Amino acid sequence: MRQFTWDDLQYFLAVARTGQLTTAARRLRTNHVTVSRRIDRLEEALSARLFERNPRGYILTALGEKLIESAEIVEREADRFQNEASGGTISLSGVVRLSILEGFANFFLADRLPLMAQSYPSLSIEMVTIQQIVSLSRREADLSITLHATRTGPYHQEKLMPYRLFIYGSKDYLSRHPEIRQQSDLSSHQFIGYIEDMIFTPGLDYMREILPGLRASYQSSSIFAQLSATRSSFGLCILPYYIACNYPELVPVLPRQLHLNRDYWLICHEDIVSTPRIRVLSNFIKSELENQTEIFGGQSLLA
Amino acid sequence: MRQFTWDDLQYFLAVARTGQLTTAARRLRTNHVTVSRRIDRLEEALSARLFERNPRGYILTALGEKLIESAEIVEREADRFQNEASGGTISLSGVVRLSILEGFANFFLADRLPLMAQSYPSLSIEMVTIQQIVSLSRREADLSITLHATRTGPYHQEKLMPYRLFIYGSKDYLSRHPEIRQQSDLSSHQFIGYIEDMIFTPGLDYMREILPGLRASYQSSSIFAQLSATRSSFGLCILPYYIACNYPELVPVLPRQLHLNRDYWLICHEDIVSTPRIRVLSNFIKSELENQTEIFGGQSLLA
DNA sequence: CAGTGAATGTACATTTTTGTACTTATTATG
DNA sequence: CATAATAAGTACAAAAATGTACATTCACTG
Numbered sequence: 001m002r003q004f005t006w007d008d009l010q011y012f013l014a015v016a017r018t019g020q021l022t023t024a025a026r027r028l029r030t031n032h033v034t035v036s037r038r039i040d041r042l043e044e045a046l047s048a049r050l051f052e053r054n055p056r057g058y059i060l061t062a063l064g065e066k067l068i069e070s071a072e073i074v075e076r077e078a079d080r081f082q083n084e085a086s087g088g089t090i091s092l093s094g095v096v097r098l099s100i101l102e103g104f105a106n107f108f109l110a111d112r113l114p115l116m117a118q119s120y121p122s123l124s125i126e127m128v129t130i131q132q133i134v135s136l137s138r139r140e141a142d143l144s145i146t147l148h149a150t151r152t153g154p155y156h157q158e159k160l161m162p163y164r165l166f167i168y169g170s171k172d173y174l175s176r177h178p179e180i181r182q183q184s185d186l187s188s189h190q191f192i193g194y195i196e197d198m199i200f201t202p203g204l205d206y207m208r209e210i211l212p213g214l215r216a217s218y219q220s221s222s223i224f225a226q227l228s229a230t231r232s233s234f235g236l237c238i239l240p241y242y243i244a245c246n247y248p249e250l251v252p253v254l255p256r257q258l259h260l261n262r263d264y265w266l267i268c269h270e271d272i273v274s275t276p277r278i279r280v281l282s283n284f285i286k287s288e289l290e291n292q293t294e295i296f297g298g299q300s301l302l303a
Numbered sequence: 304m305r306q307f308t309w310d311d312l313q314y315f316l317a318v319a320r321t322g323q324l325t326t327a328a329r330r331l332r333t334n335h336v337t338v339s340r341r342i343d344r345l346e347e348a349l350s351a352r353l354f355e356r357n358p359r360g361y362i363l364t365a366l367g368e369k370l371i372e373s374a375e376i377v378e379r380e381a382d383r384f385q386n387e388a389s390g391g392t393i394s395l396s397g398v399v400r401l402s403i404l405e406g407f408a409n410f411f412l413a414d415r416l417p418l419m420a421q422s423y424p425s426l427s428i429e430m431v432t433i434q435q436i437v438s439l440s441r442r443e444a445d446l447s448i449t450l451h452a453t454r455t456g457p458y459h460q461e462k463l464m465p466y467r468l469f470i471y472g473s474k475d476y477l478s479r480h481p482e483i484r485q486q487s488d489l490s491s492h493q494f495i496g497y498i499e500d501m502i503f504t505p506g507l508d509y510m511r512e513i514l515p516g517l518r519a520s521y522q523s524s525s526i527f528a529q530l531s532a533t534r535s536s537f538g539l540c541i542l543p544y545y546i547a548c549n550y551p552e553l554v555p556v557l558p559r560q561l562h563l564n565r566d567y568w569l570i571c572h573e574d575i576v577s578t579p580r581i582r583v584l585s586n587f588i589k590s591e592l593e594n595q596t597e598i599f600g601g602q603s604l605l606a
Numbered sequence: 607c608a609g610t611g612a613a614t615g616t617a618c619a620t621t622t623t624t625g626t627a628c629t630t631a632t633t634a635t636g
Numbered sequence: 637c638a639t640a641a642t643a644a645g646t647a648c649a650a651a652a653a654t655g656t657a658c659a660t661t662c663a664c665t666g
Contacts, residue, residue, distance in 0.1 A: 003577055006381045007310035022613060032614070034654060046388040055614055055661050063388065070384040074377050078309045081373040085349040085366065274306055325643060335644070337624055358632050358644055 004045040009071045011038040012050065016068055017290065018159075020057040026158035027286075029273070086276060093122035096277050099141035103223045104264060105129040107243045109285070116284045123277055143278060144267045145285075147203030156273040160264040161289050163296040165206065166252040168244050173233035180253050183211075190235030191216040192226045203262055206238040210258055241298030255301035307348040312374045314341040315353065319371055320593065321462075323360040329461035330589075332576070382586075389579055396425035399580050402444035406526045407567060408432040410546045412588070419587045426580055446581060447570045448588075450506030459576040463567040464592050466599040468509065469555040471547050476536035483556050486514075493538030494519040495529045506565055509541040513561055544601030558604035 014024035014035070021032040021039075028035065039058070043050050050064035060068070100109060105127060117125050128141060149157045167186075180186060193207050193216030207214055218234055220226050223243070230237040231247060238260065244250045266285070272278050294300070317327035317338070324335040324342075331338065342361070346353050353367040363371070403412060408430060420428050431444060452460045470489075483489060496510050496519030510517055521537055523529050526546070533540040534550060541563065547553045569588070575581050597603070 004385050005310050006313060006377065007308050009381065009384065010309060020613070031655060033616090033656090036614075037653080046385065048388045048390075050388075053614080055612090056663075057613070067384055067388055070380055070387060073380040074309065074384065077373055077376040077380065078312065081312065081370055081377065082307050082349065084373060085351045085353075085370055087351075323643070334625060336626090336646090339644075340623080356644080358630090358642090360643070 002041050002045045004042070006074065008038050008042040008045075009074050011035055012042060012064075013068075013071050013075055015039055015051065015058050016060055016064065016071075019059060023159045026156075029156060093120075094277055095124045095126060096143060096281055097126040097128060097141045098281070099128045099144040101145055101147070101264070102129045103240055103243055104145055106224060107240075107246075108288075112288050116281070120280070123280075125281070142268060142272060143281060146265050146267060147201050147262055149265050150267065154270045155267050156270050157265055157267040160266045160286070161292070161296050162261060162263045163240050163242060164298045165238050165240050165260040165262065166244070166255045166298065166301060167210070167236050167258055168230055168239050168250040168252055169236045170231055170233045170249050171251055172249070173230075173235065174251055174253070176233075183254065183257060186211060186236070186253075187214060190218070192218045192220070192229045192235050192237035194226075195219040195221050206260060210238065210260060240296075241301065242292075242295045245295065245298070252301050255298075259298075259302070305344050305348045307345070309377065311341050311345040311348075312377050314338055315345060315367075316371075316374050316378060318342060318354065318361050319363055319367065319374075322362060326462050332459060386579075396423075397580055398427045398429060399446060399584055400429040400431060400444045401584070402431045402447040404448055404450070404567070405432045406543055406546055407448055409527060410543075410549075411591075415591050419584070423583070426583075428584070445571060445575060446584060449568050449570060450504050450565055452568050453570065457573045458570050459573050460568055460570040463569045463589070464595070464599050465564060465566045466543050466545055467601045468541050468543050468563040468565065469547070469558045469601065469604060470513070470539050470561055471533055471542050471553040471555055472539045473534055473536045473552050474554055475552070476533075476538065477554055477556070479536075486557065486560060489514060489539070489556075490517060493521070495521045495523070495532045495538050495540035497529075498522040498524050509563060513541065513563060543599075544604065545595075545598045548598065548601070555604050558601075562601075562605070 011024065011028065014027050015021060018024045018027065021035045025032045025035045039051060048063055049061050050067070051058040052061055106129065109127065113125060113127060117123070145160065149159075169189075174180075177189070178185070180189075191207065191211070191214060194204055196215070196219065207216060218226075218229055220229070223239075226237050227239065227243065227247075229235070230239065231249060236253060239250070240262075241252075244252070266282060268278060268282070289296075314327065314331065317330050318324060321327045321330065324338045328335040328338045342354060351366055352364050353370070354361040355364055409432065412430065416428060416430060420426070448463065452462075472492075477483075480492070481488070483492075494510065494514070494517060497507055499518070499522065510519060521529075521532055523532070526542075529540050530542060530546065530550075532538070533542065534552060539556060542553070543565075544555075547555070569585060571581060571585070592599075
């Protein structure tokens with residue numbers, strides 16, 4: 001009979017949090033096969049079933065749910081151990097340059113990163129909000145958040161968070177136009193979107209995907225500008241739920257029929273993935289994202 | 304660069320507690336080579352030195368000392384995890400039969416084991432105090448505490464605790480006799496000891512080792528009887544420090560020159576070593592022994 | 607209702623970890 | 637001062653864990 005090893009708790013937590021072997025594997029810098037085997041082994045050692053398996057992912061059993069808390073204490077303390085061993089906070093210094101998509105940077109990280117920065121006074125954090133993909137290979141950034149994994153290369157990449165986009169209009173704008181009942185009603189509206197020639201990553205080409213043939217009449221390379229235009233009733237705009245939900249005057253249009261799914265990815269060089277300053281920062285981002293799936297998924301609009 | 308794994312904390316704790324690779328290895332059911340490698344790896348991952356190495360054993364550095372606490376929290380919580388996963392306290396039932404040397408049983412465990420038994424109401428603990436080695440192979444006991452490791456066989460065995468024995472006499476007895484200044488003065492005294500034909504384990508043959516040629520004039524197979532006789536001033540007796548130190552009327556004789564070292568060993572079948580009820584009991588015994596090295600070693604008498 | 611994508615599952619080659627046998631070093635002992 | 641005992645260190649063989657490539661399953665989509 002297999003024996004229980006503390007290390008497997010790390011795998012347990014990763015799978016519990018991501019709900020998937022594959023995503024957990026990326027987070028643990030290994031592959032789904034290994035994760036699967038270690039979960040099997042853990043269950044065997046405990047003679048208990050921790051997850052329900054299905055082809056779409058793993059979900060915690062009631063027992064697994066109960067054990068999360070305990071595993072998290074182990075995690076917290078192991079982290080503390082590692083931190084103290086490395087001399088604690090003081091030793092964390094230097095510069096980390098983050099290259100982050102504008103929306104995520106401004107609407108999620110902007111008011112959270114400073115808190116982090118405070119805890120590490122001698123660590124200097126540089127957040128570059130980008131509209132072009134910044135080259136990690138030329139070290140223009142240490143850590144990058146994008147919409148896609150890179151095909152190959154010496155990078156560590158993990159899926160950070162899925163999010164969902166809907167079509168929004170302001171209350172005012174919608175009240176001045178006939179009610180939108182089906183997709184075809186949209187063609188008579190004005191749209192706000194990205195500048196087509198400047199779309200630097202396929203994931204941002206929303207219009208082509210959701211409203212093929214339509215063209216935005218007001219185009220900006222900045223999501224902030226698009227949001228402003230939408231709020232001032234210029235027209236309809238495709239926006240992430242996690243951004244739009246902060247503005248009560250914005251109303252989703254046909255949310256059940258029309259929405260898009262995207263994923264944020266966290267990417268960095270293999271060489272630096274395990275350095276303390278990178279680890280601290282990426283752990284911070286991941287921990288801030290935890291339990292925020294509703295904010296990013298906008299499930300309430302689909303029910 | 305190696306990466307930090309939670310599992311290595313188990314090795315860290317074991318070495319910190321036993322002070323030796325070899326003993327830690329037995330406790331972890333592996334060998335000293337593996338333990339050494341995992342400590343090396345841990346230190347490398349943390350870029351920090353946790354132990355001072357020398358041929359007699361490993362001792363914690365100041366940093367290592369500081370980290371113990373954190374590692375112990377991890378341990379406690381990992382144990383809790385394992386316990387809860389297996390259904391918690393309730394599932395722990397059945398019988399465990401312990402076969403324990405009389406002295407250790409009566410003078411150390413007797414008033415501690417009941418506490419343990421209380422926490423597991425449906426677990427029934429049977430403590431057999433033995434003067435013959437009980438056969439583990441015929442399952443006359445599940446867990447056994449002895450003075451020696453068995454030569455071979457399908458057993459898990461670990462060194463539990465070293466202890467030291469001294470020659471004692473009562474204050475009254477010693478005051479009625481001329482002062483004992485050297486070993487040769489002892490031959491004129493009456494001795495209390497084990498019945499020679501009934502010494503079932505070589506480790507109990509104290510007299511031959513410390514006072515060759517002498518024979519005890521009062522012999523009993525029970526250490527309790529020997530203690531009583533010594534306290535009532537019948538003569539001198541070789542007693543473990545951890546027992547004698549509870550009786551202020553007992554005075555050690557030539558402690559620096561004359562003392563014996565012994566070790567308690569914990570032995571059980573490989574097959575059952577990892578069952579919860581065995582694990583709980585042996586962990587309890589080990590935890591009760593922790594920080595009791597002074598009581599067992601009697602270092603104060605050697606200084 | 608076939609095709610695509612994204613997930614888990616399986617088989618085998620590779621790498622890593624572990625254990626055994628032996629060597630070396632230090633302490634206690636006669 | 638040699639010898640025994642006990643611990644750590646080293647080299648190589650055995651065993652186990654890992655990663656890659658491929659197969660399978662299920663949901664979504666046109």
